[in-house]
Amino acid sequence: MIRVQEMRKVYRTGEIIFEALKGVSIDIKKGEFVSIIGPSGSGKSTLMNILGCLDNASDGIYELDGQVTSNLSDDQISELRNEKIGFIFQSFNLLPKLTAVENVELPLIYSKKSKSERRKMAEKSLGLVGLSDRMEHRPNEMSGGQRQRVAIARALVCEPSIILADEPTGNLDSKTTDEVMGILKELNALGNTIVVVTHEPEIAAQTHRVITVKDGHIVSDERQVS
Amino acid sequence: MNIGESMKMAFSAIRSNKMRSLLTMLGIIIGISSVIALVTLGNGSKAMMTKEFSAYGANRATIYLGNDDEETSEDIYTYMISENDLEMIERIYGHKLEGVSPTESFLGTVAKGRKSYNVTFNGVSDSYNKIENLTLEEGRFFTKEDVASERQVIVIEKKMVDNFYDGVSPIGQVITVDVNGQSETFSIIGIYSKPASNFQMESNLNFTAYTPLSIGTRINESEGFGALEYNVKKGFDVKETSNSIISILERTHDAKGKNVYRVFTMESQLKMMNKFTGTITTFVAAIAAISLLVGGIGIMNIMLVSVTERTREIGIRKAIGAKKKDILSQFMIESIIVSGIGGIIGIVTGIGFALIGTKLMKVPLTVDPKVVLFAFMFSAMIGVFFGIYPANKAAKLNTIDALRYE
Numbered sequence A: 001m002i003r004v005q006e007m008r009k010v011y012r013t014g015e016i017i018f019e020a021l022k023g024v025s026i027d028i029k030k031g032e033f034v035s036i037i038g039p040s041g042s043g044k045s046t047l048m049n050i051l052g053c054l055d056n057a058s059d060g061i062y063e064l065d066g067q068v069t070s071n072l073s074d075d076q077i078s079e080l081r082n083e084k085i086g087f088i089f090q091s092f093n094l095l096p097k098l099t100a101v102e103n104v105e106l107p108l109i110y111s112k113k114s115k116s117e118r119r120k121m122a123e124k125s126l127g128l129v130g131l132s133d134r135m136e137h138r139p140n141e142m143s144g145g146q147r148q149r150v151a152i153a154r155a156l157v158c159e160p161s162i163i164l165a166d167e168p169t170g171n172l173d174s175k176t177t178d179e180v181m182g183i184l185k186e187l188n189a190l191g192n193t194i195v196v197v198t199h200e201p202e203i204a205a206q207t208h209r210v211i212t213v214k215d216g217h218i219v220s221d222e223r224q225v226s
Numbered sequence B: 001m002n003i004g005e006s007m008k009m010a011f012s013a014i015r016s017n018k019m020r021s022l023l024t025m026l027g028i029i030i031g032i033s034s035v036i037a038l039v040t041l042g043n044g045s046k047a048m049m050t051k052e053f054s055a056y057g058a059n060r061a062t063i064y065l066g067n068d069d070e071e072t073s074e075d076i077y078t079y080m081i082s083e084n085d086l087e088m089i090e091r092i093y094g095h096k097l098e099g100v101s102p103t104e105s106f107l108g109t110v111a112k113g114r115k116s117y118n119v120t121f122n123g124v125s126d127s128y129n130k131i132e133n134l135t136l137e138e139g140r141f142f143t144k145e146d147v148a149s150e151r152q153v154i155v156i157e158k159k160m161v162d163n164f165y166d167g168v169s170p171i172g173q174v175i176t177v178d179v180n181g182q183s184e185t186f187s188i189i190g191i192y193s194k195p196a197s198n199f200q201m202e203s204n205l206n207f208t209a210y211t212p213l214s215i216g217t218r219i220n221e222s223e224g225f226g227a228l229e230y231n232v233k234k235g236f237d238v239k240e241t242s243n244s245i246i247s248i249l250e251r252t253h254d255a256k257g258k259n260v261y262r263v264f265t266m267e268s269q270l271k272m273m274n275k276f277t278g279t280i281t282t283f284v285a286a287i288a289a290i291s292l293l294v295g296g297i298g299i300m301n302i303m304l305v306s307v308t309e310r311t312r313e314i315g316i317r318k319a320i321g322a323k324k325k326d327i328l329s330q331f332m333i334e335s336i337i338v339s340g341i342g343g344i345i346g347i348v349t350g351i352g353f354a355l356i357g358t359k360l361m362k363v364p365l366t367v368d369p370k371v372v373l374f375a376f377m378f379s380a381m382i383g384v385f386f387g388i389y390p391a392n393k394a395a396k397l398n399t400i401d402a403l404r405y406e
Helices: A044-051 A074-084 A100-110 A115-128 A144-156 A174-189 A201-205 B003-015 B018-056 B073-079 B083-093 B144-148 B158-164 B213-220 B238-252 B266-309 B311-319 B324-361 B369-395 B399-404
Strands: A002-013 A016-028 A033-037 A059-064 A085-088 A162-166 A193-198 A209-214 A217-223 B060-065 B097-101 B104-112 B115-124 B135-139 B153-157 B174-179 B182-193 B206-212 B227-232 B261-265
Touching: A002 A044, A016 A044, A016 A217, A033 A044, A033 A174, A033 A201, A044 A162, A044 A193, A074 A085, A074 A100, A074 B324, A085 A144, A100 A115, A100 A144, A115 A144, A144 A162, A144 A174, A162 A174, A174 A193, A193 A201, B003 B018, B003 B324, B018 B266, B018 B324, B018 B369, B060 B238, B083 B097, B083 B238, B104 B213, B115 B158, B115 B174, B115 B213, B144 B213, B153 B158, B158 B182, B158 B206, B206 B213, B227 B238, B238 B261, B261 B266, B266 B311, B266 B324, B266 B369, B311 B324, B311 B399, B324 B369
Parallel strands: A033 A193, A033 A209, A085 A162, A162 A193, B115 B206, B153 B182
Antiparallel strands: A002 A016, A002 A059, A209 A217, B060 B227, B060 B261, B097 B227, B104 B115, B104 B174, B135 B182, B153 B206, B174 B182
């Protein structure tokens, strides 16, 4: 499903060259629940951005669903993000002026689904995260946990190959953290591939495989039975 | 993403910033409304003028003595149109002319109780009612004999009957008028009316009356006439006829090449009027262009602010699959809608101003759909032109940076 080979990422700011990823190789199979853990500056966010096709690697191969991403055009990358990747962000990243259901519909607008189809899929997706009764609420009328559930519903709605969660519980208290992790586990049980990027070992411990990144290298890749 | 969705987004963005959107539109509104108002007013007054001129008579012309600065008044006397000239013109061109008459005007005053009224007497020939568009309400116009024998007769206007004679027909009565301190007595033989003109100030203390030319000549002690009015019969060319009359006058007065006799026709007047309106239109267009340019820059400015404000939104949209052209079209459509709404408001207020203007100027309101359509299209074009840069900037934003933007 996901195949990363010898990936490097170099940032260049004037004379200063910073190597964020120094040859990273990962294989993630369909249905896996993976966490990428590491301290800040370890390169995990860079890895996440590349996995999410938000950024290009300087070197190496990234294959998503058998498709090598390096030779795709901008528009093709956008399409790929739209169809195959679902993002969950630390700061939710919902559009404040849209209601929950409109926020969830947003990716479908860009995949040119009809209005009725969009509404049906968004409602189903919100149902999965337990927010059927909050559909017409705006983000500022909801709690942090509810907002993150809306974001999860948005990530789900296109039935992506992979869900990428970047510190999904970073802005949440422990109770809602459990709530959100619970949902992610459920979604994984339903067959979704999920990659969580975090710096908290407690979060990583709840996933089935923990990849530890440090200084641009993978230092460990452990499967665990939960 | 389709246009419908983009428009929905644009409308919601405009709605959430109503005041700002309105201020942004202001430049466009002012530009478009001034164009619409002035063009509409211009068309209205042009239509009115054309109507007014055609009421005056399309075949009517006036030959007058041009008084160039270098000409002294003494010289002018030798060129004055004499009674002989008049007879000659009638003899030669009579078959081409409906009527021909000079005008000798003098002022008189009549008193009734404590009120004093001014009467403008126009001494004209018997064929004058064929030149001027006069409707005889009662009685008769004077005849050749009246003119020849200097009969003290007048034809008064309907307004004078209403205001001076309290509506009772004064035909056959005698009226004594004070002219330059001397009393002149006239008997009233007819009452005329003519279509109301927008050019003349209506006053109930001033009347106009017609009296035989010979009376005017006697009172003014004139030796010749400074102007000659006539109506060219249908089928004859006004300009050609006028030119040949002028050449005869030049020959008899030995004034060839001196350009003392000039002709005034409706045609030439309309041409001059159109030239004048054309100048004004150019002027207005220049002002409007400046205003629209400023308005357009205003739109660009606000769109740039909007792009910066919504950087994060753009990042989110791109992350979940919006393509460059989706973002581009979203912002383009927003700027087109802002300028388009500005255009519509401008058109409506412009017509409103024109309506008030036409009421004040008493000209007909003629809204040209072509102008309205052009104004609307133009305002939308401003949206396109000044929206491209901000929209392109939005579309080119780096997704990761945009997502992190606070």
